[in-house]
Amino acid sequence: MKLDGFGLFVEDMANMIRFYRDVLGFEIKEGEDTSNVYLIKDDTLFLLYGRKDFEKMTSRKYEYIKGLNGHTEIALYVDTFEEVDAEYEKAISKGAVSVLAPETEPWGQRTCYIADPEGNLIEIGSFNKPFRS
Numbered sequence: 001m002k003l004d005g006f007g008l009f010v011e012d013m014a015n016m017i018r019f020y021r022d023v024l025g026f027e028i029k030e031g032e033d034t035s036n037v038y039l040i041k042d043d044t045l046f047l048l049y050g051r052k053d054f055e056k057m058t059s060r061k062y063e064y065i066k067g068l069n070g071h072t073e074i075a076l077y078v079d080t081f082e083e084v085d086a087e088y089e090k091a092i093s094k095g096a097v098s099v100l101a102p103e104t105e106p107w108g109q110r111t112c113y114i115a116d117p118e119g120n121l122i123e124i125g126s127f128n129k130p131f132r133s
Contacts (some may be wrong), residue, residue, distance in 0.1 A: 003012075005045020008072065008120055009064065013050050015117045020048070023094040024076070024122070068099065068119045075123045077131045081110040087124050088112045096122075 010016040014032035014075045021028040026046065030037050036050035055061055065071060078084055091114050092098055099113035099121060111125035 005040075005047065006074075007047030007049050008118075009049050009051045009054055009062070010118055011051055011064070012117065013048065016048055019096070019116050020046075023091050024094050028108060066119065068115055069122070070121065073121045073123055075125065078124060078126045078130075078131050081126055081128050084110045084124055084126050088114065091124070 008016070008117050013034060017028050017030065017032050017034075017037060020026040020037075026039065026041055028037055028039055035053040037046075037051040039046050050062060051062070076087075078087055079106065081102075088098075094113040098115070099115050100111075102110055102112040104110045109125050109127050111123055114122050114124070116122060
């Protein structure tokens, strides 16, 4: 098996589309009234599923955590430490919630965390070199 991508189950699709498109720059072409978003970001499949639509499709009811949930993390990589700081500031200025301001960790990575509107954690990090070098 090969990892193809990942998805998030969302309550407010319009709000989540605006966040990932307008704050993080994902190229989302679907309208805000859609029930599923399917896109490729840096060769990785990224999906947003409407919770109610998924429950209807699977004929099941699921439990969802509210607030900063700590159950998922989306990791975004940039090439330099300066880009970590710049992307963090840009995301915060556009409405992202700060979880951890940029810090250089003992293992040599500069990283920070923000949260999307439904509490999923997003890491922006760098080892101060291109991802694939």
